[in-house]
Amino acid sequence: MQAAASKKDWFLYLMMDDRICLVNIDEFCKKNSPKPQFEVVHDYYLEEGYFPHTTIPLPNTTLPERMQPIVVGSQVYMFGGTAYSENNGSDHDHDSGEDAEDDSRANCRSARRRWYDTHTRVDNLDVFALDPDASEGPTISLNDGGTIPRSKIDPRMTRPLVFTLEDKTYVMARASYTGDEKDIDHQPPLFRWLRDEGVVSSKTLAKPALVPEGMGLVANRDIARNEVVLEVPKRLWINPDAVSASEIGNVCSGLKPWVSVALFLLREKSKEVSKWRLYFDILPETTDSPVFWSEQELDELQGTQLLSTTMGVKEYVESEFQKVEQEIILPNKKLFPSPITLDDFFWAFGILRSRAFSRLRNQSLVLIPFADFINHSSSVTTEEHAWEIKGAAGLFSWDYLFSIRSPLSVKAGEQVYIQYDLNKSNAELALDYGFIESKANRNAFTLTLQISESDPFYGDKLDIAESNGMGETAYFDIFLDCSLPAQMIPYLRLVALGGTDAFLLESIFRNSVWGFLDLPVSRANEELICRVVRDACRSALSAYPTTLEEDEKLKESELDSRLGIAVGIRAGEKKVLQHIDSIFKDRELELDILEYYQERRLKDLGLSGELGDIIFWEKCTSGPTLTNIETPTT
Secondary structure, eight states: OOOOOOTTSOEEEEEETTEEEEEEHHHHHSTTOOSOOOEEEEEEEESSSEEESOOSOOSSSOOOSSEEEEEETTEEEEEEGGGOSTTTTTTOOOOOHHHHHHHHHHHHHHHHHHHHHOSSEEOSOOOEEEETTOTTSOEEEEOTTOOEEGGGEEEOOOOOEEEEETTEEEEEOOOOSSSOTTTGGGSOHHHHHHHHTTSOOTTOSEEEEEETTEEEEEESSOBOTTOEEEEEEGGGOBSHHHHHTSTTTTTTTTSOHHHHHHHHHHHHHHOSSOTTHHHHHHSOSOOSSGGGOOHHHHHTTTTOHHHHHHHHHHHHHHHHHHHHIIIIIGGGTTTOOSOOOHHHHHHHHHHHHHHOBOOBTTBSSBBOTTGGGOEEOTTOOOOTTEEEEEEEOSSSOEEEEEEEEOSSOBOTTSBOEEOSOTTOOHHHHHHHHSOOOOOGGGOEEEEEEEOOTTSTTHHHHHHHHHHTTOOSEEEEEEETTSOOOTTHHHHHHHHHOOGGGGGGGSGGGTTTHHHHTTSOOOHHHHHHHHHHHHHHHHHHHHTSSSOHHHHHHHHTSOOOHHHHHHHHHHHHHHHHHHHHHHHHHHHHHTTTTOOOHHHHHHHHTTOBOTTSOEEEEEOOTTOOEEEEEOOOOO
16 A cells, blocks of 8 residues: 555545545646545455455555444434444554454444444444535534434434544535425425435525425525526436436337436336435425326317317327337336336326426427426526536535526525526416416417318419428417417418419419419408317307306316316417407408409509599500509409
8 A cells, every 4th residue: 555645734535335435635736736546445245244355454544344324313424333442432442454454344343233223322433514504614523522312313324425524534524405404304305315326405595395386496695687606517307318327228219308218217116225215205295287187187178179188198198108119118027027017107107298398409308307306487588597518516526417597586495496488378287287387378379270181273283282381280389378370371262272363373482372372362362260269269259168167267266286287278279269259250340352363463554543443444545545444342
């Protein structure tokens, strides 16, 4: 072993798996220092505790040979087996050879027996605590009494951090993430896991808490707009990269990303030991998404587009499960020892649909523990809250971090919110997250238009549609109190084009016809699209089992969450259908005063007067005579 560092040097011991490694802090902090060089100073193996393989003395100090983490109040403490001696181990000498190893085994056994057999107090311990977030900088304190009431001790499975300063050895772990010593003992294990992973500390601006929505993030202090609320290192993300790096990575390589992540979720959830065990334990078993509704609950969506969308999604998820069950799960029972049912697969789908983030760089699907506690608010009008950055993710490591900034100023004790998606309709919010908003512009109806294959001009119309970024079928989302989508009216006119207007489909007009369709083509064409749309609205309204008035009255009473969603969706769709009908009703009243293609063309050629009268020439012996003939508006 290399010579020990001088007493002026600060050096650090780290327990990594079954080894303790040393790094010289002073050398590492020098300006030109390379990456930290770790030196293995102890190997351990498990036999009623940890015992050293080597008999070589450690430099400068005695390292605990068995380290046990404990929690007292809000602080995590560590103690070692060799500390058990008549003088508390402060002057423990290192022997060599077999005697030294036997002594260390005896000491460890004594410590274990004393630890497990003492009912009221744990005696003879050298215990230390580190507060890395103290205002004056990291501080270390020694419990001089060496005794801690047994009733306050909670064993923790966490890796110790050991270092020496001036020949003294310290073993440390982080303090409570809230900084509230009275509160930490009452928090669920998940929060302690987040603290142990370095995700939360006393400086974290928001803490997980129970809120009306279920789980949420509450401000520990006043938070300014755009201030960083949390950061989660990539090692805790659940995404296709995590799947690829796992045991099932190879067999899942050809699957859709969401399917592979769903299988990974279910496999990790079924394991007794998983990095995300405590996170999985708090995930909901279901959401209020219609995907999880009973048949009776789905009956309340009769007539709505959300019902047909929900049934389509359920059929899709079921077909994906049947496929992955036959191709991946059953042929690889060693990788999937626990059975995976269709209900399990739907659960994973629902978790990903409701909690995954999708707007990160190079990340189309990522589940981020702690960050996914944050809830949605309609008062937030920006989606600029999440970033993927590179930063410190440990003592000597850098990693990508998921960072969330608060889009609003928040007072201490208030909930921190973000905007999930500004463009989603209430039907989409219900399907993805299991809630709807009361804002009028969240209510939407999707109008589907199609060029019929039986249309004699099908080929020409399809060619024109495709030349303008559309296809045989077009979907237009119409929102309440909003103008119609820009492409909707031209597409409608194209679908209805025929008769004497069919000349516009000729190849000579192919590059300009879409511009012509921005304006009324003919009275017959405009009248037809108004009649078709209004008939479709009346047909859709008749399919609901209730009227809008009945739904509005129901909304005044106390409804459970799912019925509230159903009634809100029904009422919203009806309002949008009435909105569309009123637009085309008003258009029908304007048919006699609209200017159509022929009138516009004559004006362009100078053959029509300001009042719409046609100008033409008659031949006579005395020369051309201009005669104005008033014609009815066509």
